[in-house]
Amino acid sequence: MSTSPNPLLRRRSLLFGAAGLAVGAAAGCTAETAGTPTDPAEASQAISKLLPNYVEFNPVQPAFASVNGTAPVYKTYPKEPVVTVPQPPGKGSSFSLMVPVSAGVPPTLPENKYYSAMNEALNAKFTVNAFLMAEASAKYATLLASPKDVPDWTVITTAGQPARFDEAVEACFEDLTPYLAGSAVEPYRNLATITSETWQSCVFNGKLMSLPYPRASFENNALFYRKDILDKRGLGAPKSAADLLALAKELTDPAAKMWGIDTPWAITQYIFGVVPMWKLDGGKLVHRYETEEYAAALEYTVSLFKAGVVHPDALSKTGNPRTRFTAANSILYPAGLPGWRETLVNVRDSVPGFDMQVFPMFHHDGGKPIYYWMPPTSMNSFIKKGTSPDRITELLGIANYLAAPFGTKEFQMVRYGLPEVHHTLNASGSPVQTERFQREYRGTFLYPCAPNRPEAETSLPAYLDALITFLKDTSQYIVKPEFFGRNISVPADLTGLDQQMIDFENDLFANRKSMSDLKAAISQWQGAGGNQLRDFYGKYRDQ
């Protein structure tokens, strides 16, 4: 997964919660026309009719159950996984699938044995068009502009949703409400285990339009470190912003090509508790750019750059921070929580002594930290408009296979591929992915539809123990931000506003601007549409 400093910021829309969703649902309108007041009770009823019924199903009990929306953690792999889809769900049809991948693009058929194994397991012929997640925004904007050219099944990242996404969804994709709403989901046993909160994020324009790739409440960026290197120097965890600066200074040795921290802005805004987008102050909506926390986080980040403790390539945003971290060019590495497992799996055999650990989250002044609950999906998949009901049903059957939870045969097939080709079993019976799997998989059949997010890399028990400790601590500080879960499409002429502030942040870190320019930058943002944006969101809040 990518490590966007603030995933919410890169979105053109936010996900509705029950009430907000209802506004769009009952009005049946696009965001630009969604200002019509609606009776909340009536609207809530309308939304509840859209969501698939939830049927609990846990083949295995977790070692750490979900708290405050965090992912449950499973420490042992079941010896006899449960079969939930006894027969291959497909009818041998051909489908095109477009899916973003975070690392390199996998090989295509016939070289890709994972693809052929999945096609066989699903009894379908998928032509997979995988592309790099970094290109997602531009890719979607151009792809969706030509609805007849969209593939049969398209996975769209929430961060990459293009402007006017509500219009795009209407023009390009099928409404899945008649197939999944209420009890209609029940033939799809695994889809029914996905939580209602997650399904809410699949509703666009008052219709259930997509399938989810669920996200846990805390997948935010955390601060990882090279424990092997810190232990050698006898250095410990920071408990405040001042501690972090001191630690980064201690670790920095440019002559040895070693810097304390990489891409610091990806973590400092969490340390200072910067809100994802809006917060309420005296009944008034205040944007993150206008908050004291934002200014303090910026100032602190500037001090890190000025102290020379940040890897120089972080400024030009070239190269891969993860590569620099594994190569010990930067020792502290802010990244999304899922990046921890991915990095461990990818480099466990190639970097001797590599020990990646995470610091407990801390507030800048040593006080109680605050983290904002992330939107319930990070990707949604859509079925092309005009697809026949038969093919839609076939695709939903396939999605049901992909959504099988941890502890099932189907989960094992999707995430570990074929035995001996894509994974081997270790002494404790846990599957260990092979190098071939890493190359061929890349999440291609995971992202179109997945179960509620589990943490289950049972071949890495030490990692799971550390993760449980981290989640136990962090889960107590998670709160829902304003407009949580509400799916609001911002008018097209206001979508580019963030870019000028992102450009300002970069100028600030590169010393091309100073903190004294912040006030002018905010005024410019407000004048260019920030105030209009506040009014726009204000209408949703009133409703």
Next chain:
Amino acid sequence: MTANRSGTLVVERAAQGPHTVQASGAGRTRWTQIRHDGARYLMVLPALALVLLFDYVPVLGNIVAFQSYSPYKGILGSPFNGVANFQRLASNTAFWDALVNTLAIAAVQLVFFFPVPIVLALVLNSLISVRVRTVLQSITYLPHFFSWVIVITVFQQVFGGAGLLAQWFRSRGWEPWQVMTNADTFLALVTAQVVWKDAGWGMVVFLAALAAIDPTQYEAAAVDGANRMRRMWHVTLPALRPVIILLLILRLGHSLTVGFEQLILQRTAVGVRAAEVLDTFVYYNGILNGNWGMAAAAGLIKGLVSLLLVVGANKVAHLFGEPGIYQRGGDSSHHRRRKARRR
């Protein structure tokens, strides 16, 4: 093959003159000419159709510059908004910054990049050893085949904050020179990158033109006592002049297309004030932010400025008696000179 203003058809075969056929005649009607050259017209038709289909029909899409355009509603479904997109552009400081940056980069590259392939070609052409010339030629035009991502990565590895140069500075206890993140020297950096990548490739056309110069002209000049510099000045450069002017005009037409990939890859490193150009402005506003109408308006302005540059440069070329990218109507001075030479 060119048509002059009176409609007579001039077919120019091969390089020059002896086979020139003039199908003009005072008594001939246009229809007679068409019948006479019917086969040639037929041969041109497919190419003409391609040009119309792929070059002129898409131009109609510029209508979105006058609409509040949404690709999901299409041109027919999107409302017209007059010149509102142009007004928004005019009041957008980012657009003016982008325009100024584009013109600055175009001007600097015209002055500092354009002559480099000519000089390289002259130097290589003066080498006697064919092997050395071939090796040098291969080395200089190899970077042309690298993508911009590779070029920027190479520059980053050498000149970046953690690159070879910075580490060399640090090993001597000096503060590293920030080459890749310095907005003040960005113009020099992008020009250096273009020179490294494309100067060798640009030299190929000039080498071909140099090969076409009749060696007897050098011999005659040498007999007349001209030294190497004199021969270059009086024989080589005049022979290259039409090619230089033609390429210069063509480059002017593309001059506002200053390297989208190259700049977007370095935009964050040096900041938007230095690296935003019209193409990146259009990309961010149109593709990423969905303001297709405003982005199309910016693209239209860019196209008009480019057209003016080409037409203007071509006029200047004609004033100096050069053919430019098309012949002037009637019997141009250039033709008169060529006819006189043939006689």
